[in-house]
Amino acid sequence: QVQLVESGGGLVQAGGSLRLSCAASTSILNFAAMGWYRQAPGKQRELLAIITSGGFTTYVDSVKGRFTISRDNAKNTVYLQMNSLKPDDTAVYYCSAREVVDWNYWGQGTQVTVSS
Numbered sequence: 001q002v003q004l005v006e007s008g009g010g011l012v013q014a015g016g017s018l019r020l021s022c023a024a025s026t027s028i029l030n031f032a033a034m035g036w037y038r039q040a041p042g043k044q045r046e047l048l049a050i051i052t053s054g055g056f057t058t059y060v061d062s063v064k065g066r067f068t069i070s071r072d073n074a075k076n077t078v079y080l081q082m083n084s085l086k087p088d089d090t091a092v093y094y095c096s097a098r099e100v101v102d103w104n105y106w107g108q109g110t111q112v113t114v115s116s
Contacts, residue, residue, distance in 0.1 A: 002026050002105045004095045009110030012085055016114070020080040022095030022107060027076055029053055031097040034078040036069060038091035038112075045094070049080065063089075085114045 003025040012018055020036070028034055033052045039045040049059045049069040057069055068081040078095060092109040 002097065004097060004105055004107035006093065006095050006107040006110040009093060009112045011113045011115065014086055014114055014116050016085050017081070017083045018085065018112060020082065020093055020095075020110060020112075022078045022080075024076045024078075024097065027073070028071060028078060028097070029073055031099055033098045034069075034071060035096045035098065035103065036067075036078075036080045037094045037096060038089075039094070039109075040088075040091040043091075046091075048093075051078065082112070085112075087114045087116045090114050 005023045006020060008018060008020040033050050035050045036048045037045050038048055047060060048063050049067055051057050051069045051071050066084045071078045090113050093112050094109045095107040096103040097105040
């Protein structure tokens with residue numbers, strides 16, 4: 001059973017930074033891609049960033065230029081560096097792994113709260 005464990009969330013002031021980590025219980029090279037999602041209260045879960053096994057990255061427009069996804073294959077860990085945080089970034093952030101087409105595995109989420 002694959003497990004994904006997120007960490008690094010917390011309370012930060014607007015303009016601040018956080019780095020989220022997602023540690024996998026297996027080699028992340030087993031997956032075609034890893035991704036970060038978030039879900040704010042009353043809103044649908046939103047895909048933020050993807051990194052493929054080859055290192056290709058894509059971002060949703062709302063975080064482009066502020067967030068950076070990266071991976072350390074040796075540590076089986078994916079990161080999300082978040083800079084210039086805004087109150088609208090407040091949400092629960094989830095890590096996910098995609099084997100082929102579907103996002104098959106999910107972490108439990110980590111809360112990020114940005115105060116104004």
